[in-house]
Amino acid sequence: MRRALILLFFVVGSLNSQDFYYNFSEGKSYSIAIRSDYRRYKNKKYAGLTSKEYKVIFHANNLENSYKIDGRIYKMEKTLRNQVLSGYLVDEDCSVSYFMNRSGEVKSVKETEYPFLRGAPNFPEKTLSIGDSYFGYGEAVLDIERKYVLPIATQTVYLGKKMLFGSERDYFEIRYSYTRNHGVKEITKTLAMHNVKLYYDNEAKLPSYIEDHFKEEIHHSGDVYRMEGFTLYFYNITDAMNKEEVVRDLSDDLDFGEDDGVVVEKGEEGVVLRLEDLKFKPNTTDLLDIEYDKLDKIYNSLAKIKDKTFLVEGHTAFAGTERERYELSLERAKTIAYYLISKGLDSKRVLYRGRGADEPIAPNDTEENMRKNRRVEITILDG
Template sequence: MEPMKKLIKTIPPLLVLLLAVTARAPAAAQDGTTLISYKGNGSYMLVEKSDLRRYDNDKYTGLQSREVQSFIRQTEGSSAEAGSLFYDGSFFVVQETKRNTRAVRQGISTSIPSSFKITADGNLVMLEDNGYPSFRSFPAYPRQRIAIGDSWQCHGERAVDPLGNGQISRMPMLVEYTYLRDDSYNGSPVYVLKAQWATRYGVSYIDPEGDPELKSAQGKHDATILVSKESGNAIVVRDIVDEYFVYEDGRKVALKGTISLFTKYPPAYDRGKLVHALQRAAIVSPEKAQELAKADGAGSSGKNGSRQPAASSSSSAGGSKAAAQAALSGKGLAIAVDNTADGIRLTMQNLQFKPDSAELLPAEQARLDALVGVLKEAPESRFLVEGHTASTGNPDGELRLSVERARAVAEALVRRGIPAEQFICTGCGGTRPLADNSTPEGMARNRRVEITILE
């Protein structure tokens, strides 16, 4: 069959596809064609690992390696944008090498926030862009059925920071894809795709919000993509890179090597043990424990990485054996327990800090002690710690304080024996209130830290 070469408008899938989408790939037709399709749903983890040899003015200066992990979850969007899917991402660097010096960033991870939406017509729009994810609308599939040997073209975007100085520049990509063959990966059938595109920057396009010192860039990319036949997910993307960047002062930086993208899902944990620990600490009542047990697996990822949204239900409770009765009445240590699509969420309500600081007051020790026994029942899991503040009219200060308070809670739990590497910390400031900030009671409800045991 003669390869088809068409410019096809498709739903940009990197942030839908690589970030734990649920996909559907219809079986091949009798004529040998197939349709790869997918839909955004649920939460996932994306890993981007780069191993690039760096040359400054044609002189080798070392290996530039980085591993960026992220947790991305679907969020509620605007009711005025029917059909759009909204996502929030927490990105964090876990390992970085520069000039032959390796820095493994262990301990509590403070996330780099990102948010975006996929519109009903398939356009990806960044809402909060701090350079991650670096590939946008990649890979992309055609809307019609295809056969081995067929090719198609789609537009994408890539965010780059060659100097690693935080100056992000966005570069358009015109990618040509080819359906190479069918194969298997780890015992599962996959489609094997090839993707090629050129780096072209500074001639017909310059990012107006990018690095003003970056004058031009050229190069080429040759990527291999494995797509699950069962789910339509891009399991692995391996991009061979050869490109160089020229700066206004005459510097030339060349990068050669590989960039790999792949998805992974938070490990499952024993929900029964976790519920028992919640009961043992009197964080939930017996009735709530039964409800959580019945919801086993509601937010967990299945074989295909698909996730069924869990109904969110909550219970506030106390934290010691003597607080069992308080647990039944929703009082006590005021730790709320929710079933969410991302996992069980524990919310420490009305946290007590010194004024305008992230220093916890001694009165919070009992609640922290109660949480430790629960978190230890998920030794392989990651914990997403989100800080929230009341809104007082200082959004920048509130955001900074919410991150600091999330870290303060994580650090307190680390001192009690939870490994630091399990924590991802982020802050939302006063942007996600639970109550009206016009009353002291409402502000107290909004002043909280949420810990989600990711699954």
């Protein structure tokens, strides 16, 4: 009887024990939508509400016991029309590149602010049972006047299963704070506590959602900064894009002629639809009526593409001032983005921005070349 009870205890314990780790696949594309809202105080005076939104799209190459992560991060601003989301304005973007092992340790980060959290969440190289806790170390990006990367200490506890958006996930709670030995002479004191909720997808072997609530007090160069708020991370996994196949299928579906001014081609960030010499009403960002048939055709093709993000970019020829060129390119990109959304494209998957005359595809030396540079490009991003 005693032996049977011991065996039963061992079996039940084994059923409640699991291994956790990061598992990236080379045939997949990964994206993380990040939203951060927090109140800022400087020397006990309210300094405003800060809201930040980011979209990270990346791929992973499998190495021995680790992954090489390469991708791009877009810093965005939510756009509302009549209190309804109408896409995201891209403020800036840059490439990201780093190494991560299966436990979550991050190394060799390119000189960018991402990942904001490095080495957290992390997983131990052992089986976990409900109630198990463990400690770890990592780094976090702190934005005070300038950006610093500070060391952090973490404590994580595994709490079993919990529902998230209608699906069962493994649930962890993490606490972390900055360590004292950060080596930044401008920062003389840090008082911080982050309470993190992590939902882990045991099928994908990756986080699916992270919620970080925090309070920080930072003494920096004689000033005292206090921040209170939260950061949310939404993970998504899709099949990696076959650019050649998408170019072929999209070209066949659109079936534009040479005189229509629409080119479909591979780009660095995805597949690009280049709309050359779109016709607008004089001195406005309003399209001529004849252009809407072209956009309707493009919308019908884009609507068939699931789980990808669309980046709409406006370009101008080299005419007018730099500010005028930027504003014109931005407004024309916005016109196209808004129209595609009004037709039914998911506004959460539409980004837009103006490029001015910074990226010409031809010299601005003839009217024909300037016509080519006056264009809107829609990039189907791989994530």
